[in-house]
Amino acid sequence: MENVFYIDRLAYFAFPLNLIAGIFLVGVIIFLYVYYRENRFVKWLGGMQGTLWIIGSLIFVLLGEGILAGRWFCTWPFVCLLLLLWVNLGLVVLRHIRACSLRNVLFLLNHLGLWLALGGALWGAPDRKSVKLIAYLRQPEYTAVDETGRLYPLPFTVTLEKFQVEYYDRMQRVPKKFRSELILQNKECRLYTAIEVNEPVDFGGYSIYQDNYDREKGLYSVLLLVRDPWLGIVYTGILMMIIGAVGLVVCGPLRKPNQ
Structure with a gap:
């Protein structure tokens, strides 16, 4: 059972396998958005409901790690949840990439930064x-x-x-x-x-x-x-998140057209 759920040989997925897998998943995200963005599952995965489900599952894992003192962070289910979150963020970014407004640019900076930071940490883990x-x-x-x-x-x-x-x-x-x-x-x-x-x-x-x-x-x-050769990507993503968050705060809350 432990061999099934736990990742004991992370180094097996080191460069170049992690880079190939990352590029492949980026291609999958683009493919899903271009050809299947109206599909019910893809809309769920890239929408608010999918985001809440993934984050809720990650919170459950965090609580289990803290309460039961297990090695849940080193399990395949946890890694799959992170990959789902990465796909979710990628779909969100693609969905908002066409809108041209300052607020949308800041939104993209925030979410693209989170996507980069998570991707750098996730795919860079085997090379650390x-x-x-x-x-x-x-x-x-x-x-x-x-x-x-x-x-x-x-x-x-x-x-x-x-x-x-x-x-x-x-x-x-x-x-x-x-x-x-x-x-x-x-x-x-x-x-x-x-x-x-x-x-x-x-x-x-x-x-x-x-x-x-x-x-x-x-x-x-x-x-x-x-x-950690991927640390620069993580820092770049964090910087983008900070710029986006500060910009959204400066812009203030979104106003309705009749206000």
């Missing part, structure tokens, strides 16, 4: 890579470890030059702040930088976060390296 690296003082490291424990070679070296930690109470050794000073180097450049918790640095296509450290002697720092 998260690994950890233990950096010892003044020892260049170029190999990290993924979530399965396998070695993962990096396209650059990481050298921990200095590590600092501040405590709230030195007797209890409760850390207030810890900071790693690093040298990051690849074939093109060499960067001396410092990272702290929630203050990552970007290098070589990776975002490098401070994750942990040697709590006994401070001889090494544990770094989290995240690679």
Whole structure:
């Protein structure tokens, strides 16, 4: 049963399969709109009733995840709901793309932005890579470890030059702040930088976060390296949503013709 419902090998759908699947589904959305937009099911899927049904189902999954503490986010039904929502948004965008008005342009920005952000997160998930690296003082490291424990070679070296930690109470050794000073180097450049918790640095296509450290002697720092090549699409979509939402607020509520 678990093998049927749970997605355990997301990497199988990595580039280029995710890109091919995404382009194929875009073609399906356009095909449905051009040839079957008057079909009852297509009208339902791209209409308010379909939107409410999909969002309601997603809320149910979120509640189940929170209450039952399961792995519902990693199931095929949840992914299918997200795909349905993506198709729903695509049909909504196509339905409003011909109308020429400022309010409609802002509406399109809002919904197209959400479509891009959701698509970038959904299709980019198989390409997202998260690994950890233990950096010892003044020892260049170029190999990290993924979530399965396998070695993962990096396209650059990481050298921990200095590590600092501040405590709230030195007797209890409760850390207030810890900071790693690093040298990051690849074939093109060499960067001396410092990272702290929630203050990552970007290098070589990776975002490098401070994750942990040697709590006994401070001889090494544990770094989290995240690679997400689809993140730019997500940020673009979010920016479009913000512009559209702010524009709709500035325009004010829709007025009837006789007002």
